[in-house]
Amino acid sequence: MTTGAEHWQALADAGPACFTEGVSEFIGRYGPRRSAADRLTSELEDVALFAEKTPEEETAEIAAARGWQRVLYQAGLAWLSGPVPFGGAELPWRFENIFHSVEQQFTVPSRRCLGIGTSMVGPTIEKHGTTAAKEKYLRPIYRGDAIACELFSEPEAGSDLANVRTRARRDGRRWILNGQKIWTSGAHYSDVGQAICRTSPDAPRHHNASVFLVDMQSPGVTIRPLRQMTGGALFNQVFLDDVVVDDDFRLGEIDDGWAVTRTTLLFERRSIAAGEGRANTDVFRMDRLVQLLRDQGLAEDPVLRRQLVELYIRVEVARLATAQAAGHVAEGGAVPGPELSAGKLALSDNYGRLADFVSAVLGPKAAADTGEPGCYPWSKLVLGAIGFRIAGGTDEIIRNIIGERVLGLPREPAVT
Numbered sequence: 029m030t031t032g033a034e035h036w037q038a039l040a041d042a043g044p045a046c047f048t049e050g051v052s053e054f055i056g057r058y059g060p061r062r063s064a065a066d067r068l069t070s071e072l073e074d075v076a077l078f079a080e081k082t083p084e085e086e087t088a089e090i091a092a093a094r095g096w097q098r099v100l101y102q103a104g105l106a107w108l109s110g111p112v113p114f115g116g117a118e119l120p121w122r123f124e125n126i127f128h129s130v131e132q133q134f135t136v137p138s139r140r141c142l143g144i145g146t147s148m149v150g151p152t153i154e155k156h157g158t159t160a161a162k163e164k165y166l167r168p169i170y171r172g173d174a175i176a177c178e179l180f181s182e183p184e185a186g187s188d189l190a191n192v193r194t195r196a197r198r199d200g201r202r203w204i205l206n207g208q209k210i211w212t213s214g215a216h217y218s219d220v221g222q223a224i225c226r227t228s229p230d231a232p233r234h235h236n237a238s239v240f241l242v243d244m245q246s247p248g249v250t251i252r253p254l255r256q257m258t259g260g261a262l263f264n265q266v267f268l269d270d271v272v273v274d275d276d277f278r279l280g281e282i283d284d285g286w287a288v289t290r291t292t293l294l295f296e297r298r299s300i301a302a303g304e305g306r307a308n309t310d311v312f313r314m315d316r317l318v319q320l321l322r323d324q325g326l327a328e329d330p331v332l333r334r335q336l337v338e339l340y341i342r343v344e345v346a347r348l349a350t351a352q353a354a355g356h357v358a359e360g361g362a363v364p365g366p367e368l369s370a371g372k373l374a375l376s377d378n379y380g381r382l383a384d385f386v387s388a389v390l391g392p393k394a395a396a397d398t399g400e401p402g403c404y405p406w407s408k409l410v411l412g413a414i415g416f417r418i419a420g421g422t423d424e425i426i427r428n429i430i431g432e433r434v435l436g437l438p439r440e441p442a443v444t
């Protein structure tokens with residue numbers, strides 16, 4: 029079978045149906061299609077919104093993800109919207125979206141642990157990186173050799189990244205970084221981190237920070253896990269003590285780090301809205317939710333039935349609205365507009381509604397393991413849904429963005 033960028037470009041030119049068929053045929057060679065029955069009886073693993081792995085499971089999952097990513101890279105499928113010289117196929121982004129939907133239909137390794145690199149940091153390097161940064165990181169990220177993380181949030185700066193205190197001090201061609209980052213997803217298995225650091229302490233907000241690519245194995249990088257209430261430890265504190273970064277690995281202009289970070293956040297919201305790397309369509313599977321109602325003897329309960337139908341409608345509306353927005357914006361490798369942020373907001377709202385529904389159906393069985401199959405795993409969704417409202421921009425911040433940048437409403441008052 030022919031593969032490579034030209035092959036996928038020809039299929040894309042022939043239309044989404046041909047492209048979908050070609051991708052299905054390719055992926056089908058590496059894993060069977062998941063049948064409806066498989067999906068119904070499958071373990072409820074996919075309802076955990078944030079990874080809850082033991083170190084051994086995590087190591088195995090990363091190895092499998094890297095292996096599958098390498099296969100996709102060799103076939104020209106690892107970065108469909110990216111530039112050909114770096115392993116891309118220069119297709120409109122909607123083909124990435126099609127690819128992810130097809131991939132979810134097959135039993136192939138999850139690539140969730142690679143997503144921050146492939147969907148957020150990689151595209152940012154492509155937009156703002158020097159030639160040296162592109163050469164060092166782009167192919168490894170898309171080949172599965174380099175995993176990336178986002179070193180944005182700090183104890184005193186989350187929504188308001190203009191307030192970061194981690195300092196980067198220039199020393200000739202080098203920068204010396206000092207400070208603390210927090211909530212860094214996947215830092216413990218990452219090879220490179222995209223860090224926003226203050227470079228001009230006295231300059232006005234949004235013009236005082238720059239972005240650097242930090243080699244996570246550098247001397248001076250200390251990573252400490254943070255255990256979340258669901259049990260896993262996906263997040264970390266990252267301490268930077270005299271960490272040296274060459275100026276080649278600065279992204280964008282000095283003191284223009286806010287613009288670079290905003291680019292990454294837009295890529296992040298687009299990827300969350302589109303459900304890349306996560307079976308979020310599966311989390312909302314209606315067959316399984318109907319089965320849950322039946323198993324609990326509640327299929328005739330009018331309130332729960334209504335709740336489920338409302339959820340179904342909202343999930344479908346969000347899916348269609350996101351697909352429509354994705355079709356209109358962010359073609360090629362362009363930075364997505366704020367429109368797709370609404371998809372992230374809809375998704376976190378729907379996770380919240382799903383958590384409410386499941387809690388109403390299962391009651392205490394979602395809070396304590398009674399041994400009854402198919403019940404307790406939902407606790408991971410119930411506890412994880414709240415985190416989803418915060419990660420990648422809180423609901424309130426996204427509402428502000430939609431109000432101001434999509435609807436053109438007056439700006440919210442802000443501390444200056």
Ligand SMILES: Cc1cc2nc3c(=O)[nH]c(=O)nc-3n(C[C@H](O)[C@H](O)[C@H](O)COP(=O)(O)OP(=O)(O)OC[C@H]3O[C@@H](n4cnc5c(N)ncnc54)[C@H](O)[C@@H]3O)c2cc1C
Pocket residue numbers: 078177178179180181182183184185186187188210211212213214415416418419420421422423424425428440
């Ligand atoms: C699952 C998860 C994964 C994460 N992964 C990462 C990661 O990989 N890298 C990373 O750097 N960070 C990560 N974070 C951190 C995340 O980006 C921040 O938690 C988030 O930006 C909010 O910042 P904060 O926690 O400091 O809350 P704050 O910014 O202090 O917000 C507190 C509350 O005030 C509200 N608020 C703040 N400003 C405004 C405003 N202007 N208008 C209206 N309301 C406002 C917020 O909505 C929120 O309800 C992750 C968080 C979670 C939950």
